[in-house]
Amino acid sequence: MFDFDRWAEIGQSLKQHKLRTALTAFGVSWGIFMLILLLGMGKGLERGTMALYQDTATNSVWINGGKTSQDYKGLTPGRLVNLDIEDIAMLARLPGIDLIGPTKLVNKAYNMQYGQNIGSFQIYGIGAANAGIQKLSLQGGRQINELDERESRKVAVVGTRVVEVLMKNRIDPLGSSILVGGIPFTVIGVYKKALEEQSPNRVYIPYATLRNVFDSSPYINQIALTIAPGHTWASIRPEAVKLLAQRHRFDAQDSAALEIYDISAEVKKLQSLMTGIRLFMVIVGVGTLLAGCVGVSNTMLVTVKERTREFGIRKAIGASPSSILFMVLHETLAITLVAGYLGLLAGVGVIELVRGVGIESDYFRDPQIDLPIALGAIAVLSVAGLIAGYLPARQAVRISPIEALRHE
Amino acid sequence: MRLIHDNKMITVRNLTKSYHVGPITVPVLKGIDFSVEYGEFVAIMGPSGSGKSTLLNVLGILDRYDEGEYILNGTLIKPLSETEAAYFRSRLIGFVFQSFNLLPFKSAIDNVSMPLYYQKVPRRQRDEKARRLLERMGLADRIHHLPTEMSGGQRQRVAIARALVNEPPLILADEPTGNLDSETSEDVMKIFSEINAEGRTLVVITHDEHIAARARRVIRLQDGRITNRNLG
Numbered sequence: 201m202f203d204f205d206r207w208a209e210i211g212q213s214l215k216q217h218k219l220r221t222a223l224t225a226f227g228v229s230w231g232i233f234m235l236i237l238l239l240g241m242g243k244g245l246e247r248g249t250m251a252l253y254q255d256t257a258t259n260s261v262w263i264n265g266g267k268t269s270q271d272y273k274g275l276t277p278g279r280l281v282n283l284d285i286e287d288i289a290m291l292a293r294l295p296g297i298d299l300i301g302p303t304k305l306v307n308k309a310y311n312m313q314y315g316q317n318i319g320s321f322q323i324y325g326i327g328a329a330n331a332g333i334q335k336l337s338l339q340g341g342r343q344i345n346e347l348d349e350r351e352s353r354k355v356a357v358v359g360t361r362v363v364e365v366l367m368k369n370r371i372d373p374l375g376s377s378i379l380v381g382g383i384p385f386t387v388i389g390v391y392k393k394a395l396e397e398q399s400p401n402r403v404y405i406p407y408a409t410l411r412n413v414f415d416s417s418p419y420i421n422q423i424a425l426t427i428a429p430g431h432t433w434a435s436i437r438p439e440a441v442k443l444l445a446q447r448h449r450f451d452a453q454d455s456a457a458l459e460i461y462d463i464s465a466e467v468k469k470l471q472s473l474m475t476g477i478r479l480f481m482v483i484v485g486v487g488t489l490l491a492g493c494v495g496v497s498n499t500m501l502v503t504v505k506e507r508t509r510e511f512g513i514r515k516a517i518g519a520s521p522s523s524i525l526f527m528v529l530h531e532t533l534a535i536t537l538v539a540g541y542l543g544l545l546a547g548v549g550v551i552e553l554v555r556g557v558g559i560e561s562d563y564f565r566d567p568q569i570d571l572p573i574a575l576g577a578i579a580v581l582s583v584a585g586l587i588a589g590y591l592p593a594r595q596a597v598r599i600s601p602i603e604a605l606r607h608e
Numbered sequence: 609m610r611l612i613h614d615n616k617m618i619t620v621r622n623l624t625k626s627y628h629v630g631p632i633t634v635p636v637l638k639g640i641d642f643s644v645e646y647g648e649f650v651a652i653m654g655p656s657g658s659g660k661s662t663l664l665n666v667l668g669i670l671d672r673y674d675e676g677e678y679i680l681n682g683t684l685i686k687p688l689s690e691t692e693a694a695y696f697r698s699r700l701i702g703f704v705f706q707s708f709n710l711l712p713f714k715s716a717i718d719n720v721s722m723p724l725y726y727q728k729v730p731r732r733q734r735d736e737k738a739r740r741l742l743e744r745m746g747l748a749d750r751i752h753h754l755p756t757e758m759s760g761g762q763r764q765r766v767a768i769a770r771a772l773v774n775e776p777p778l779i780l781a782d783e784p785t786g787n788l789d790s791e792t793s794e795d796v797m798k799i800f801s802e803i804n805a806e807g808r809t810l811v812v813i814t815h816d817e818h819i820a821a822r823a824r825r826v827i828r829l830q831d832g833r834i835t836n837r838n839l840g
């Protein structure tokens with residue numbers, strides 16, 4: 201494969217048309233640069249969007265109570281549906297439901313205190329199962345577990361903002377005690393980010409503890425559940441809604457009575473949007489690349505035409521058709537691969553730069569070109585180079601030596 | 609392709625060739641018969657347009673012929689694939705042109721060694737051989753010069769070195785001195801005589817009786833036919 205003489209020949213003939221070679225190569229470089237850039241940015245878009253859901257199980261469903269909008273057995277519309285802890289037990293029995301847990305907010309604001317520092321934060325009671333449905337992305341420590349739940353332990357997972365306010369970031373919060381409404385809670389975990397929350401300023405405690413200590417009513421704010429493998433929310437939903445409708449006395453057809461948020465449907469929608477965007481980018485990128493290759497092919501055709509006499513001489517002194525064919529193919533391939541590689545480097549460079557600068561938003565983060573994409577681009581390039589070279593190479597082979605020698 | 613043992617470098621029998629210019633067929637070779645022994649030096653002469661170059665191109669397998677037979681070194685040359693043609697050109701024939709036909713972007717040594725490149729001879733051997741030939745042509749101090757940096761006579765000597773480098777038994781030359789002054793012509797023809805003395809077969813087209821006198825035999829062509837009969 202590595203034929204030094206062949207490379208020397210290629211170098212010699214490319215050197216004769218430096219400017220033209222450079223301009224043609226630029227077309228290919230630009231094509232691959234665009235392709236890489238588009239794919240990398242597409243990845244960033246995808247990651248940014250998917251990161252919104254990174255801590256949430258993508259097979260999860262969230263149910264909140266709503267307000268009825270239809271008559272039901274003589275009851276007027278406009279009633280609030282108050283979900284309660286019995287609903288959890290009831291739904292848990294449905295086949296196809298994997299994890300299920302409550303979320304309950306403490307209505308009253310309690311002061312939290314550590315040493316001299318005081319702050320006021322929202323308290324959430326959650327079940328141990330919730331850790332599997334929407335895990336808090338932890339900076340340290342652990343989530344609330346079964347044992348905490350069963351023994352109604354006074355433990356808390358707090359946001360980084362809480363630590364900042366109460367402990368001024370001076371000590372390790374894990375294991376230390378904070379007073380919540382005067383009652384000491386042990387900090388078992390610190391989380392740094394949660395969905396739909398600007399700054400992490402919540403205090404999560406076990407649901408059982410919340411009921412024991414702050415609010416004994418059975419009402420809960422939200423049911424979170426995940427669907428077992430092999431099931432879909434669509435198949436479970438009718439039965440689940442029917443059970444809830446019977447208990448809370450509303451029409452099962454009343455879509456306002458419950459607010460149901462099916463993450464898998466959302467994720468699926470986003471994923472197909474992403475696939476669409478990626479496809480679009482591939483088409484644009486490959487199109488640009490192809491245009492570059494057509495440029496190469498065209499230039500090589502002109503070059504071959506100009507070098508008719510040279511090919512004639514080579515043939516007259518014994519060059520075989522295949523050696524002429526490979527010479528032109530090799531030359532084209534060399535241009536496309538070198539130019540493409542430079543474009544690839546430039547593309548990856550720009551993407552790394554964007555990454556380094558850390559342009560990041562809710563819908564864009566961490567753009568990257570992964571190895572399969574880079575390898576794919578190289579493969580596309582090689583094929584493109586071969587295609588670009590084939591026509592001119594055929595043209596060169598077809599040159600008859602005697603015609604060529606007459607050619608001035 | 610067929611092997612024939614006739615013990616001659618070249619045998620041509622009743623060879624014809626026409627050019628097609630649009631709808632018109634122009635017969636150029638109208639039945640050529642001759643043969644060339646191994647080691648002979650033959651000159652081809654004739655007025656302009658008589659078909660000398662056409663004949664030599666056929667002999668050099670640069671062009672095809674229509675009817676008749678051309679047997680080169682015991683092989684019937686017709687019809688050949690491009691690859692086979694390239695093989696015979698590379699192994700049997702060295703061609704020298706009136707207009708030199710050197711590659712302008714290659715130095716003398718690279719031009720000379722090129723036929724060996726197509727025989728896949730390693731670079732060092734190629735360069736060694738090309739250098740020796742250039743030295744023999746009296747171009748020791750021009751080895752790395754480009755053709756544009758050389759005189760016509762020097763260029764033609766580079767071209768002859770190129771024709772000799774793969775040691776072909778047959779050298780074909782189409783008016784090799786046509787672009788040279790009489791003094792340089794004499795130098796070049798001296799080289800041809802030497803080559804012939806080494807045992808290589810030589811077929812040279814020339815307009816110059818003086819030069820033809822060096823040949824052992826002259827074939828005279830007129831209007832696509834050989835005019836001087838009873839040739840070996």
Ligand SMILES: Nc1ncnc2c1ncn2[C@@H]1O[C@H](COP(=O)(O)OP(=O)(O)OP(=O)(O)O)[C@@H](O)[C@H]1O
Binds near residue numbers: 657660663
């Ligand atoms: N490619 C071609 N197409 C058509 N006619 C051609 C072609 N090549 C040569 N001819 C014609 O064939 C005839 C013989 O040409 P050729 O080149 O063999 O002559 P020549 O004897 O070598 O002449 P000169 O001494 O001028 O070189 C001429 O009439 C020429 O016009």
Ligand SMILES: [Mg+2]
Binds near residue numbers: 660661662782
């Ligand atoms: Mg001629």
